Amino acid sequence: MRAPLCPATVASVATFRLQGSKVLAVDMTGDAVKAKNGSMVAYDGQMAFKKLSGGGEGIRGMVTRRITGEQMTVMEVKGHGTCWFADRASEINLVNLQGDKLYVESSNLLCTDAGLRTGTSFTGLRGASQGNGLFTTTVEGHGQAAIMSDGPAVVLRVTSQYPLTVDPGAYIAHQGNVRQSFQSGVTFRTFMGEGGGEAFQIRFEGDGLVYVQPSERNTIAGDV
Amino acid sequence: MSAYGAPGPVIHDPMTLPSDDNVNAYTFCVELKGSQWFLQKGKMIAYYGSIDFNGIGHGRLDRLVRTSFHSPLHASDWVVAEGQGKMLLADRAFDVNSYDLEDGNLTIRSGNLLAFQPSLSLKQSIVPGFLTLIGTGKFVAASNGPVVFMEPPIRVDPQALVGWADCPSPCHHYDHEYMTGVMGGLRAMTGIGGTSGEEHQFEFVGAGTVLLQSTETLMADQATGAVPHEAGVPGGHGVSGHQGQHGPQAGVPRFPGQLGDLQRRFGL
Structure with missing residues (x-):
């Protein structure tokens, strides 16, 4: 693995701001961000774009991503100036990370501060019920990230008094220290075509934030 | 908890979520206090509290269905949410809005209706593909x-x-x-x-x-479900001679x- 070029004192951190709700502008002063490959729509100043194989997580990360089906093609953007990112007119949401961990599907991750570590983690049944596979991407450290959603995401806080239940198709990401459990409402009625329509749900408990989008991906559970 | 800094998006919790109002143009929040709402299958995206979702055919809900649901033929597209808590509704990132009816009637395209209070009664419209809500109460509809x-x-x-x-x-x-x-x-x-x-x-x-x-x-x-096979019922394909051969529904391609x-x- 390559050591970061700038020394540990990363004084200049790229600043993320939204321009409208579908374009992300990142102001950089010699620092770098990791972004979804091909998501740059414009830039101003001096920028260098470099494809990072396997998500820029080194050989081990690359192999893990290949195996887990969480491949993401990522590029590193570095330079001075402003770079604008957008992807298929998806709504973009900014996430602030202060040492906590963000769990997001790789396809919903648009851009992260280069100082954030990305990785993969096992999601268990939730991933299966979403049709996204059993693994998800994690982003960890201090900095900003931008995630995408179909329609503006609603950010819901989970605390110990207020657990939250989410439809797997509307879930996009979560951060903080939350436990998730899988709820199934499948009963004999489901098989008689009289199901509640919300046969699979994910329950979040603990302390953190959950991002949901106002749209449901087609899931196995969607029609049950 | 203030660790998640300010410049990010608005963070909602059960206290700040509106009661029976829009969270944003695409998401609607329904507050349930032991009450019931009818909603179209799969339109719930998240909820706080304890809420049950049951198909209309659930025996316990028979009475409710009898009093406020008069569109039985597509009953399985609807579920009843009941319990305590706040529930978010959304539909494919379309705009959603709530409407109040006061002793009124409103006819709506079937695909646009997301949810309604049981104080309203739902009926099939005579106009095929439309549903009519009659009574007093709130309903939520999506639009493009x-x-x-x-x-x-x-x-x-x-x-x-x-x-x-x-x-x-x-x-x-x-x-x-x-x-x-x-x-x-x-x-x-x-x-x-x-x-x-x-x-x-x-x-x-x-x-x-x-x-x-x-x-x-x-x-x-x-x-919206089929209508009875009777003469004189629009869309009923009854015995009447002209029925079923006019309109673009006949399946003849148009140039x-x-x-x-x-x-x-x-x-x-």
Whole structure:
């Protein structure tokens, strides 16, 4: 693995701001961000774009991503100036990370501060019920990230008094220290075509934030 | 908890979520206090508290269904949410809005209706593909783009129509002048020059409100269920001779410039 070029004192951190709700502008002063490959729509100043194989997580990360089906093609953007990112007119949401961990599907991750570590983690049944596979991407450290959603995401806080239940198709990401459990409402009625329509749900408990989008991906559970 | 810094998006919790109001243009929050709501399957995206979702066919809900649900043939598309908590509804990132009816009636395209309070009763409209809500209460509907409210008399594009309230007379309107004029006739016959696509409208007169969406892209229809096979029932395909062979539903492909059966009626 390559050591970061700038020394540990990363004084200049790229600043993320939204321009409208579908374009992300990142102001950089010699620092770098990791972004979804091909998501740059414009830039101003001096920028260098470099494809990072396997998500820029080194050989081990690359192999893990290949195996887990969480491949993401990522590029590193570095330079001075402003770079604008957008992807298929998806709504973009900014996430602030202060040492906590963000769990997001790789396809919903648009851009992260280069100082954030990305990785993969096992999601268990939730991933299966979403049709996204059993693994998800994690982003960890201090900095900003931008995630995408179909329609503006609603950010819901989970605390110990207020657990939250989410439809797997509307879930996009979560951060903080939350436990998730899988709820199934499948009963004999489901098989008689009289199901509640919300046969699979994910329950979040603990302390953190959950991002949901106002749209449901087609899931196995969607029609049950 | 303030660790998640300020510049990010608005963070909601059960205290800050609105009660029976929009969270943003695309998400609606319903507060349940032991009460019930009807909602279309799969439109719940998240909830706080303890809420049960049961199919309409659930035995315990029979009474509720008897009193406020009169559209039995597509009952399985609807579920009843009941319990305590706040529930978020959304539909494919379409705009959602809530509407209050006070001892009124409103007819809406079936695919647009998301949820309603049981104090309203749901019925199939005589107009195929539409549902009618009667009574007092709140309902939530989706639309492709924001909804515009218009007062009759008005003629509207069929694709832009979301629904109407209190108007007694929705009917078809054809632009005779255009279709029978020399140029119009030529165009209609030959297809040369095409048609404007606006020769056919829905017309509303009388007192009431017409709801329009701001695009002509329809939302997918939800089945409203079949109507009884009886003569005189529109869409019922009863014994009546003309039934079932008119209208674009007949399955005959349309060509540009072809005005359908009207051409025949006008001798074109």
